[in-house]
Amino acid sequence: MGQRRVSKANALVAGRDGSHERGVPGSAEEVVYNAESRVRRPRELLAVLCRDLVASRELAWRFMVRDLRAQYRQAALGVVWAFVPPLLLAVAATLASRAQVINVGATDLPYPAYVMFSTALWQTFVEALHGPSQAVASAKAMLARIAFPREAIVLAKVGEVLVNFGAKLLLIAALFLWFGIPVSWTALLAPVAVLELVLLGTLLGVLVAPFAVLYQDVSRALMLATGFWLFLTPVVYPMPGAGAFGTVVRLNPVTPVLVTARELATTGAVSDPWGFTAVCVATLVGLLVTWVVFRLAMPFAIERAGS
DSSP states (O other), X not given: XXXXXEOOSSOEEEOTTSOEEEOOTTSOOXXXXXXXXXXXXXXXXXXXXXHHHHHTHHHHHHHHHHHHHHHHHSOSSGGGGGTHHHHXXXXXXXXXXXTTSSOOOOOSSOHHHHHHHHHHHHHHHHHHHHHHHHHHHHTHHHHHHOOOOTHHHHHHXXXXXXXXXXXXXXXXXXXXXXXXXXXXXXXXXXXHXXXXXXXXHHHHHHHHHHHHHHOHHHHHHHHHHHHHHHTXXXXXXXXXXXXXXXXXXXXXXXXXXXXXHHHHHTTOOOSOHHHHHHHHHHHHHHHHHHHHHHHHHHHHHHHHHHO
């Protein structure tokens, strides 16, 4: 939608693309939207997106604090739930390996530590993937009635995922101490790979968020997909060699990011730097494109969901 400025003081007007502007008292100015699409003016659209992203920081912080308090206040075990999935999967995989039900081969770390560390990374990706859909679904009524930067709910979920990963760091530190795993200086670079894992999950989550508002099937399908996706990612097994399955695992975009994060924190030798770099570049470009699509699609999705 296009816009023009007319005289009116202290007004708040929201457009169908979710953008809004509040007139400063005494400025005698408001924004009126017309039928012209902002896609025809990419510079103007990008400027609005950047402005709203900066303006959403404080609101995102408040959303994040609210959600974290609610999350841990309603759970008797609180932060312990961050440790439960890696521990359970590690116990199950270790028992299966020792009983020779599965043959995973040699790993760089003791196998229980390998599975728990990898599962903590995988769980972080899954939380980032589901976060935008959950945030939009829970804030659907507010989105339909209040004009505020839509980026705030997504940023709040990203912050929540990072805080939860901070809790998982306690488990990872305990693993390193228990198994005597040496730490090299490359561990200082591991947070970069973890952040990339969060951004990749956020990219995919934002892409499906408008559809999740309209159809509950999307969230259910996403749950099923992540369960199957786990077995295509080297979480409970090392990187496979040649063969059709090995090719599928290597083409999995999560694989180079998760493996790089694990290697930086442990061995220090990155086995696939080019794959990791390619996923990083694709994620940054994809985030920009998906951001625009999200802003343009959300007003229509909210309108249809409320009708």
